[in-house]
Amino acid sequence: MKGLYCQKGDQGDVKFVIQETNAPNKLGSHQVKVQVKCCALSPVDFKLYEDLKIEIENVPVGREIAGVVLQVGPKVTFFQPDDEVVGILPLDAEQSGLCSVVVTDEYNLVQKPEKVSWFEAAAVIKDGLRAFTALHTLARMAAGQTVLVLDGAAPFGVLAIQLAQYHGVKVLATASSPEDQKLLEELRPSVDVQESFLARVIRVWDSKQDLVDSCLEETGGLGVDIIIDSGVRLSEEDPEAQRYYPHKHDLLTLLSVGGHWVTTEQHLQLDPPDSHILFLKAASLSFLNDEVWTTSRAKQGRYLHILKDVMDKLCTGTFRPQLGDPVPLYEATVSMEMVQRKQARKRIAVKL
Structure with a gap:
């Protein structure tokens, strides 16, 4: 299967390439295998990878995913096969979210409401997390x-x-x-x-x-x-x-x-x-650094609660995002270049 990856040159130039990759055959105790239906694109923060000392030659692109659970590990309690899920892959994930099948921990995912489309779920999950983090966690809005x-x-x-x-x-x-x-x-x-x-x-x-x-x-x-x-x-x-x-x-x-x-x-x-x-x-x-939720597991329960709340508000119509049309996989490279240069005014998501 194919995934989208990012390569950074010695001169600081960034190149996005679609290349072949394989999903792990054996699942860990708390891992789930997900068939990806849609994946949103966000800029790659190379400075953050450097600060966290995450050394990856080809950085996987596309971390906000929505899909269907195909298989679960022996100790998974949150999900079962055929569940519809949405979540954000961690920074140190080895697979691109644009792969047709990804393997990740169950703690990175939440249930997707039936009324919410794959496209909306993947496109909103990260911005919704940022909004909750800014207004509730940091500003204590009242x-x-x-x-x-x-x-x-x-x-x-x-x-x-x-x-x-x-x-x-x-x-x-x-x-x-x-x-x-x-x-x-x-x-x-x-x-x-x-x-x-x-x-x-x-x-x-x-x-x-x-x-x-x-x-x-x-x-x-x-x-x-x-x-x-x-x-x-x-x-x-x-x-x-x-x-x-x-x-x-x-x-x-x-x-x-x-x-x-x-x-x-x-x-x-x-x-x-x-x-x-x-x-x-x-x-x-x-x-405001919304990546702190996935780089530190100290408040994992609160993080998952926020993701669930984002999906609930999307389902009830509280969140009504301004989204463009989903793009096919063969346009992912060009779309990601626009996202990295911050030229896209609407959230771009790839439909698989």
């Missing part, structure tokens, strides 16, 4: 608070908005283009409801609209309780590709007293004056 979701039209942003609104949180979001603005303004809690999810869509692409002023105006000058960013400008000399990212000082300014900033910027640097602002506001900062 009803009546105000949250600012930066780049709200991204796949992760849409689910974060829907999850926050479900829990009675007032939501502000930024749009980086007129198309993103239209998508956000058309988000509704359900098909028959005309009320928008969002209290305000902030047009960062429009030089006439200021992020800080808009947020302070919407909150009566008090600031927002939770900020979830999608990248931060650390200085004015940052590249043109980051022109719609907010500056870190802007986010510190609009953060409320006791507020919480959840950042995806792993190289964020705070100078002493920045830390002093956080101190004066009794505010806090957390780094």
Whole structure:
């Protein structure tokens, strides 16, 4: 069978190749064999592999899978053959999720609701995990608070908005283009409801609209309780590709007293004056790394509970993702190149 793998050259260039591979013939005590129906594509973080000292010559691509259990190990208790499952393969997995059959531990999977399609399950599982991690685990979201979701039209942003609104949180979001603005303004809690999810869509692409002023105006000058960013400008000399990212000082300014900033910027640097602002506001900062769930087994039960909750909310319509069409396996290489360069605005999933 074939799978998609990634090779990194000496010059830092990345190459994606489809190559032959084999599934293990013998299952471990807690392993299950899954026939993959659909697999979503996410960028490969080579720095994370290096930090964790995971040395793999050909890095498997495609870790969010949905499929049917074919066989279970002797001590498996969660599943039985013919169960429909969805999950995320660990970082040190040897098989690509685009293989027709994969073998993984039962602790990496949860049951897929019957009403949820293979495509939706695979495409939503990782972004749903990120939304739960950011809002529940890190920010301790509560009803009546105000949250600012930066780049709200991204796949992760849409689910974060829907999850926050479900829990009675007032939501502000930024749009980086007129198309993103239209998508956000058309988000509704359900098909028959005309009320928008969002209290305000902030047009960062429009030089006439200021992020800080808009947020302070919407909150009566008090600031927002939770900020979830999608990248931060650390200085004015940052590249043109980051022109719609907010500056870190802007986010510190609009953060409320006791507020919480959840950042995806792993190289964020705070100078002493920045830390002093956080101190004066009794505010806090957390780094969003959703891979921590699979790299540490300390809270395995909570991780599986989150995955189940993501599927439940997808099944009941709380999560209504903005997805493109599934792509065939022969287009996986080209699609993955787009994903790695972060050129895909919608989550891409491969149908097997």
